[in-house]
Amino acid sequence: xxxxxxxxxxxGLAGCEAAWQIARQGIKVKLFEMKPRKRTPxxxxxxxxxxxxxxxxxxxxxENAVGLLKQELRxxxxxxxxxxxxxxxxxxxxxxxxxESFSQMVTQRIQEHPLIEVIHDEVTxxxxxxxxxxxxxxxxSDNLAQHISSLIGGNSLYFFDAAAxxxxxxxxxxxxxxxxxxxxxxxxDYLNCPMSREQYEAFYEALINAETAELKEFEDDRVFExxxxxxxxAKRGKDTMRFGPLKPVGLIDPRTGQEPYAVVQLRQDNTAAxxxxxxxxxxxxxxxxxxxxxxxxxxxxxxEFERYGVMHRNTFINSPELLNATxxxxxxxxxxxxxxxxxxxxxxxxxxxxxxxxxxxxxQLKGCAPILFPGQTAIGALARYISSPVSGKFQPMNVSFGIxxxxxxxxxxxxxxxxxxxxRALQVLDGMIPEIFED
Numbered sequence: 001x002x003x004x005x006x007x008x009x010x011x012g013l014a015g016c017e018a019a020w021q022i023a024r025q026g027i028k029v030k031l032f033e034m035k036p037r038k039r040t041p042x043x044x045x046x047x048x049x050x051x052x053x054x055x056x057x058x059x060x061x062x063e064n065a066v067g068l069l070k071q072e073l074r075x076x077x078x079x080x081x082x083x084x085x086x087x088x089x090x091x092x093x094x095x096x097x098x099x100e101s102f103s104q105m106v107t108q109r110i111q112e113h114p115l116i117e118v119i120h121d122e123v124t125x126x127x128x129x130x131x132x133x134x135x136x137x138x139x140x141s142d143n144l145a146q147h148i149s150s151l152i153g154g155n156s157l158y159f160f161d162a163a164a165x166x167x168x169x170x171x172x173x174x175x176x177x178x179x180x181x182x183x184x185x186x187x188x189d190y191l192n193c194p195m196s197r198e199q200y201e202a203f204y205e206a207l208i209n210a211e212t213a214e215l216k217e218f219e220d221d222r223v224f225e226x227x228x229x230x231x232x233x234a235k236r237g238k239d240t241m242r243f244g245p246l247k248p249v250g251l252i253d254p255r256t257g258q259e260p261y262a263v264v265q266l267r268q269d270n271t272a273a274x275x276x277x278x279x280x281x282x283x284x285x286x287x288x289x290x291x292x293x294x295x296x297x298x299x300x301x302x303x304e305f306e307r308y309g310v311m312h313r314n315t316f317i318n319s320p321e322l323l324n325a326t327x328x329x330x331x332x333x334x335x336x337x338x339x340x341x342x343x344x345x346x347x348x349x350x351x352x353x354x355x356x357x358x359x360x361x362x363x364q365l366k367g368c369a370p371i372l373f374p375g376q377t378a379i380g381a382l383a384r385y386i387s388s389p390v391s392g393k394f395q396p397m398n399v400s401f402g403i404x405x406x407x408x409x410x411x412x413x414x415x416x417x418x419x420x421x422x423x424r425a426l427q428v429l430d431g432m433i434p435e436i437f438e439d
Contacts, residue, residue: 005030006361007132009123009144011048013080014339014350015135016106018358020079022133023115025362031110034122034141049080049106051099052163054277055269057084057348060095062422063415065399069348069378070095071422072429073355076436079109080351089268090189092181098271126151131334131365133357138314138340145315151332152322163310164281165290167266167303169274177266177299182250190267191276193299194253194260195246203296204241207234210289213311229284229311245280264297275306283309316343318394319386326370327357327383336361343386345396352379352399353386359436371436375405377425 004027008019011033019029036046061067073081087101110116124143126132136144172191179188195203210231233240242248246262253260266276278297283290287308295301319342322329327342329335338357339350356379360370373380381404385397397403401421411417 004028004365005117005130006365007032007130008135008358009126009132010135010137010339011035011107011110011118012135012137012339012350013049013347014137014354014357015133016049016110017078017080017351017354018133018135018336018338018361019110019116020113021355021358022362023113024077025359025366027115027362027365029116030119031116032119032121032123034120037120038122038141045100045103047100047103047107048110049083049103051097051102051347054164055089055096055099056091056267057095057097058346059093061093063418065378065401065404065418066346066348068422068425069352069382069399071426072377072379073348073351075426075429076355076433078351078355080106080354083109087271089271089273090187091267092185092187092189096267096269099269101271126335128332128334131336131361133336133338133354133361134341135338135354135357136341138316140315140341148317152317163307164277164279165283165294165309166269166275166277166306167300168306169276171302171304172266172276173299173301178254180251184250190265190279191299192251192253193264193266193297194248194251194255195262195264195298197261199296199298200242200246200262201238203293204234204238206293206296207231210285210293212284212289213286227282229309230281231283231285264300281309282311284311285309314340316341316396319343320388320390320394323387325372325380325383325387326360327353327386328360328364328370333364340396343394343396344382345398349382349397349399352382355379356383371432373432374428375403376428378404379429381405 006022006027006029008015008029008031011031019031022029058066060070070081083102083105084095084097087097087105089096089098111118122141125147177191177193180192181188181190233244242262246264248260248263251259251263265279267279269275269277290308291305295303323337324330327336327338336357338353342353344350344353363370373383375381375384378399382399385403401418404421407420411420
């Protein structure tokens with residue numbers, strides 16, 4: 001085993017986690033990353049584990065399924081979670097990170113590991129002769145995507161993802177914008193742009209009539225509900241945004257002492273608190289239109305945009321037909337997949353898939369039995385979701401308590417029920433840790 005390697009393709013969140021867990025088992029890794037030689041439309045940095053859509057890893061509370069998933073990964077020694085905790089920025093009950101510091105830390109940890117060899121080259125085909133974890137991401141290069149499509153018999157699907165704009169703090173009108181968290185919970189980590197009814201209606205009209213960027217010939221206008229462009233949301237109804245990212249409930253404008261008609265929230269994007277992203281404003285508008293329309297938001301009339309929103313294609317495979325609960329292919333036993341390509345949706349979910357795939361790829365090389373995480377855990381429920389038959393068309397999925405094994409006892413309050421599900425999951429996981437790392 002001394003001279004044997006496992007290949008990992010892609011140094012995103014899932015790939016870095018997989019490589020780390022393989023190396024943690026004492027096995028050498030060849031980690032292939034095509035940056036900086038070649039990029040996808042979403043890449044901006046040369047470092048690994050680049051966050052594109054948001055700097056937020058969502059709720060950190062155990063009453064939320066993604067909060068549980070993060071805690072499970074922490075307890076198992078996740079590289080990504082350790083780096084995220086070390087580079088976090090204020091975000092109320094959520095875990096948000098300084099994206100640049102986070103990416104740099106992950107890159108440094110990977111590059112310094114003596115068992116991980118980083119190869120900056122594009123992989124265009126896969127071999128059954130080497131155990132490989134494919135974590136090439138939702139924007140897999142065309143050559144590799146075509147090879148994967150031929151390998152799986154054309155069972156590939158796709159949807160769209162969108163990234164929100166980022167504005168500079170020193171260009172925000174703080175005489176209008178106020179700091180607050182909804183219902184006063186936690187620290188006042190959000191900047192809030194209050195809108196009157198007249199301002200909201202004018203903004204709505206401008207947004208639904210704004211010009212969007214042309215789609216490339218390989219794209220169409222399908223969207224994924226979890227990252228819907230704001231203009232698409234607006235077109236679903238005049239008040240749809242007011243019940244979504246612009247809901248004013250629980251926010252009081254200190255200038256009036258009243259709840260605004262609508263509120264646009266800004267969330268801190270870096271440790272220095274000089275950059276803020278516009279929460280929920282993933283968009284496919286042309287950049288000039290973004291400047292024109294988003295400057296209509298009270299407090300952002302003179303906003304300087306550090307980055308405009310972008311929209312791009314995300315590719316995923318029909319995992320229930322192709323993968324088992326270790327993320328290994330059912331027909332090609334040396335090939336594992338991880339990340340959003342498997343149909344797990346979200347940064348933390350991608351990390352979870354990378355952990356499971358990396359751990360089991362290493363155990364396969366060592367001749368050990370695979371580790372199957374049970375449905376009582378968030379990690380196991382997510383793995384089961386992507387590997388179980390579906391009645392209709394397979395769609396990407398965020399982790400949720402709804403896909404976990406139900407409790408035997410009846411608990412009426414949702415918050416209490418979720419807390420009990422989390423407690424049970426962590427107890428189950430604690431009992432598994434000796435088995436996971438004993439070999």
